[in-house]
Amino acid sequence: PLVFTDLDGTLLDHFTYSFEAAQPVLDYLDEKQVPVIANTSKTSAELIHIRKEINNTCPFIVENGAAVYLPKKRFVDCPEGCVDDGALWRYEMSRPxxxxxxxxxxxxxxxxxxxxxxxxxxxxxxxxxxxxxxxxxxxxxxxxxxxxxxxxxxxxxxxxxxxxxxxxxxxxxxxxxxxxxxDKVNKGAAMQWLKQLYSKLYPESEFQSIALGDSQNDVDMLEQADHAVVIASPTHTAPELVRQSNLIHSKAYGPEGWTEALIQLLEIPAQALLKREK
Ligand code: 2M8
Ligand code: MG
Ligand code: MG
Structure with missing residues (x-):
């Protein structure tokens, strides 16, 4: 699978921005080589910093789907339509x-x-x-x-x-x-562009997208994903989706809800996480 995740209120706590509760599952997914792709309102400057903190080297999507960044270490050849941005390729979907x-x-x-x-x-x-x-x-x-x-x-x-x-x-x-x-961009369109790129580069694999988010700006991504998770929020009501199937709502807020949902969806054995807890 490909995991597309919102940050604030989803992988990060709405108030403290802590991802501590999600760390065991993040480490597990890293070991299993499941890409965890941040899909967020945040800027590339924020993302470059946060990805270091959570030890993530995956592509990422910034400013609500305005641009997709691809690490050259993972994507050796310049994908069609991308521009060179140092250690990254950048695919822009928005005016400046x-x-x-x-x-x-x-x-x-x-x-x-x-x-x-x-x-x-x-x-x-x-x-x-x-x-x-x-x-x-x-x-x-x-x-x-x-x-x-x-x-x-x-x-x-x-x-x-x-x-x-x-x-x-x-x-x-x-x-x-x-x-x-x-611009008329959204997290869903950017997710689909990146999913297609993965399918093109690895034609022998079948990629299922899992999307997690807590707010209205996550709806396009949640509706277009193969599996969607609405993360409960301590401050606002859940966004309404038209989709009916393959949709779950977390009980817990933020990173606890994120963890709860991915354990359920990917059937992660408790044992696999236990050994990670210090
Ligand atoms: C803004 O984004 C959040 C995302 O839900 C918001 O609209 O509340 C952005 O400015 C982002 O760059 C920033 O990190 C965040 C901080 O709460 O707010
Ligand atoms: Mg959010
Ligand atoms: Mg967001």
């Missing part, structure tokens, strides 16, 4: 951030006090809003493809705002804390 900053600028007079753009927040404010450390917030601010905004208005105004963004050719996705303004 400045395009969306200009779009938001256009909407500012109409919605002036209703949203605050990421680019207007100081590092201190970001730390306060997210619970990230100052260094983590600095990496979160290094956006390449889109712009998160904090919404202050009511639901009705939010609807009107989303419509206005759509009319200007943009797209809005709801994350755990922010609205993400960007």
């Amino acid at each position: 951030r400045h395009h969306w900053l200009e779009l938001l600028q256009q909407l500012k007079p109409r919605f002036h006090s209703l949203f605050t753009s990421f680019s207007c927040l100081t590092n201190e404010q970001l730390v306060k809003l997210t619970g990230l450390t100052s260094e983590q917030a600095e990496r979160a601010a290094q956006r390449e493809f889109g712009e998160p905004v904090l919404w202050h208005g009511n639901r009705e105004d939010k609807h009107i705002f989303i419509q206005a963004v759509n009319e200007l050719g943009g797209n809005v996705l709801q994350g755990g804390r922010f609205l993400h303004i960007g």
